[in-house]
Amino acid sequence: MDDDKLHLSNKTVENDEYLLVLKPSEEDPLFEIKKKLLEDKGFEPQGHVVLKSSTSCPDWPTKIMEILLERAKIICSDEIELYFGGVETNSSGVLYNPRIELEALHSILSLIDKTLSSGNHALTSILQDLRDVCIDMIKELGGKIRLETRIVTDFSCDNERCLLQWGESSGVQRKLDVAYVEGAGRGAIATEDLKVGDIALEIPVSVIISEELVHESDMFPILKKIDGISSETMLLLWSMKEKHNRYSKFKFFFDALPEVFNTGLSFGINAIMTLDGTLLLDEIVQAKEHLRNQYDELFPPLCNDHPDIFPAELYTWEQFLWACELWYSNGMKIMFTDGQLQTCLVPIAGFLNHSLCPHILHYGRVDSATNSLKFPLSRPCNVGEECYLSYGKFSSSHLVTFYGFLPQGENPYDVISLDIDSNKAVCFEDGCHMSSWTNHMVRGTWLSKNHELFHYGLPSPLLDHFRRACSPVIQTDVHNLETELEILEDLCSTFEDMLETLGEINPDDSTTWDVKLAVRFKDLQRKIVSSIVTSCYSGRRLVEYEARMAHASKISRSIIQPGHSENVETSGDGLHRS
Numbered sequence: 001m002d003d004d005k006l007h008l009s010n011k012t013v014e015n016d017e018y019l020l021v022l023k024p025s026e027e028d029p030l031f032e033i034k035k036k037l038l039e040d041k042g043f044e045p046q047g048h049v050v051l052k053s054s055t056s057c058p059d060w061p062t063k064i065m066e067i068l069l070e071r072a073k074i075i076c077s078d079e080i081e082l083y084f085g086g087v088e089t090n091s092s093g094v095l096y097n098p099r100i101e102l103e104a105l106h107s108i109l110s111l112i113d114k115t116l117s118s119g120n121h122a123l124t125s126i127l128q129d130l131r132d133v134c135i136d137m138i139k140e141l142g143g144k145i146r147l148e149t150r151i152v153t154d155f156s157c158d159n160e161r162c163l164l165q166w167g168e169s170s171g172v173q174r175k176l177d178v179a180y181v182e183g184a185g186r187g188a189i190a191t192e193d194l195k196v197g198d199i200a201l202e203i204p205v206s207v208i209i210s211e212e213l214v215h216e217s218d219m220f221p222i223l224k225k226i227d228g229i230s231s232e233t234m235l236l237l238w239s240m241k242e243k244h245n246r247y248s249k250f251k252f253f254f255d256a257l258p259e260v261f262n263t264g265l266s267f268g269i270n271a272i273m274t275l276d277g278t279l280l281l282d283e284i285v286q287a288k289e290h291l292r293n294q295y296d297e298l299f300p301p302l303c304n305d306h307p308d309i310f311p312a313e314l315y316t317w318e319q320f321l322w323a324c325e326l327w328y329s330n331g332m333k334i335m336f337t338d339g340q341l342q343t344c345l346v347p348i349a350g351f352l353n354h355s356l357c358p359h360i361l362h363y364g365r366v367d368s369a370t371n372s373l374k375f376p377l378s379r380p381c382n383v384g385e386e387c388y389l390s391y392g393k394f395s396s397s398h399l400v401t402f403y404g405f406l407p408q409g410e411n412p413y414d415v416i417s418l419d420i421d422s423n424k425a426v427c428f429e430d431g432c433h434m435s436s437w438t439n440h441m442v443r444g445t446w447l448s449k450n451h452e453l454f455h456y457g458l459p460s461p462l463l464d465h466f467r468r469a470c471s472p473v474i475q476t477d478v479h480n481l482e483t484e485l486e487i488l489e490d491l492c493s494t495f496e497d498m499l500e501t502l503g504e505i506n507p508d509d510s511t512t513w514d515v516k517l518a519v520r521f522k523d524l525q526r527k528i529v530s531s532i533v534t535s536c537y538s539g540r541r542l543v544e545y546e547a548r549m550a551h552a553s554k555i556s557r558s559i560i561q562p563g564h565s566e567n568v569e570t571s572g573d574g575l576h577r578s
């Protein structure tokens with residue numbers, strides 16, 4: 001999590017009491033929303049949690065941890081999580097955003113460690129108990145989402161071994177080995193049991209491929225004269241040539257790179273056609289067009305004007321595309337000690353695969369004391385287990401386009417953005433003093449915990465937007481059943497159209513990697529859209545039932561309060577669209 005989203009502090013108050021302070025940072029763009037949510041949940045507005053040095057309650061640390069966790073989850077939530085109503089388990093008890101839970105636990109652990117290191121002896125044992133509970137909760141979370149590591153044994157890792165040896169001789173420290181893992185190419189495997197806080201990998205800055213290398217090269221005087229060229233593009237052009245330099249300092253790194261990357265940018269025509277009806281098709285086509293234009297601006301002019309520095313045979317379109325895929329799929333944003341943020345290639349760290357609930361969450365800042373990049377564990381990783389990194393909070397379409405894979409598990413960032421006229425911004429009921437949602441979206445409704453009347457598994461900001469559009473004076477806690485039906489019918493027909501555009505389920509009989517991936521992506525889209533259609537139908541049944549009840553009891557209730565619905569069985573038929 002970005003540190004600037006969270007404000008942590010601790011201070012001693014009177015006698016045997018101590019305050020932990022856990023609140024959103026005012027710098028956080030979502031500060032107002034989070035503050036309101038915390039208030040709505042009845043949390044103390046200053047973020048204070050009081051610890052007492054004397055307590056007779058044996059499960060006191062667990063109780064305090066529950067409070068801290070509830071609070072930290074809201075603070076650590078991102079825009080998508082807040083839009084969809086917070087981090088919870090869904091109706092079947094499955095945790096759908098373990099990453100946010102992990103971030104929350106991690107932030108609590110940092111706060112406890114900070115407090116412990118400030119050396120308040122009266123509270124050391126209480127804080128230690130709290131720390132133990134926190135670590136247990138992190139372990140429990142890891143247990144819930146553990147992915148099985150399947151190592152593929154019939155691949156040699158000679159180039160990878162050479163790279164590891166070179167790394168070690170250059171000062172790299174590691175508790176990770178490399179192996180081929182099923183479905184993901186190479187991966188990083190823990191060589192010993194790793195605990196929270198252990199450094200799995202430490203890479204000296206001298207081993208990182210960064211802008212500095214272009215500046216020192218003979219390309220720089222030429223490239224710097226090109227109007228508008230970015231440092232990323234310069235570095236990409238440098239890597240295209242350096243890859244072939246047998247005296248390169250980074251020879252072992254380049255030798256260990258895959259010959260092909262298999263990202264969405266390399267999709268062939270059949271895979272592209274398979275994506276018909278999805279937004280991913282446009283995303284890939286546009287991304288590729290953008291790269292082609294960039295290439296055409298630079299080549300052949302650079303090769304013609306400076307053939308000794310830019311030999312034409314090293315700067316073909318195919319090689320340019322390979323380098324783009326390398327940088328998109330392996331580049332890491334690193335903050336250097338001078339405050340510069342650069343996209344870099346980090347040898348050996350490039351073996352780490354991505355997970356929705358990774359072991360390593362925070363890694364992008366060079367440690368000024370050691371001038372190295374450290375990869376500390378936010379959750380334990382057992383010996384022999386694959387150690388995962390977080391590449392970022394990406395949707396599956398982004399991961400397919402720029403990385404060429406779909407992650408295992410439910411991706412909470414798989415949202416469909418809705419193009420809704422947001423001139424009429426929807427505000428929370430008590431006026432517009434807090435942020436309004438101007439971007440609306442939906443995601444698989446199986447991720448939602450509330451499928452009851454007036455919720456339907458759909459995001460509240462979206463429903464409120466439509467309610468307000470239908471009836472601008474209505475309050476958000478009072479709903480009109482006719483309006484509800486109208487909204488659900490409109491949503492249903494929009495998503496039924498989308499489902500139709502996606503077409504029939506493709507039989508997965510293709511043999512090529514790209515068509516297989518495109519088929520899997522399209523199936524995922526279909527699953528998301530059809531869950532929304534199903535939820536709209538179920539929602540309509542709930543509303544119709546409520547209306548029948550109101551009519552039967554002869555109480556004229558065209559305006560009712562939420563929460564009056566009985567627990568209606570929503571499966572089965574009997575629904576007729578009006």
Ligand SMILES: C[S@@+](CC[C@H](N)C(=O)[O-])C[C@H]1O[C@@H](n2cnc3c(N)ncnc32)[C@H](O)[C@@H]1O
Nearest residue numbers: 183184185186329330350351352353354403405
């Ligand atoms: C930084 S590299 C990681 C090392 C990579 N597996 C290799 O063999 O070079 C990123 C690439 O690894 C693969 N990858 C990463 N995470 C993955 C995952 N969870 N499932 C499948 N492939 C993954 C994708 O091909 C991605 O483009």
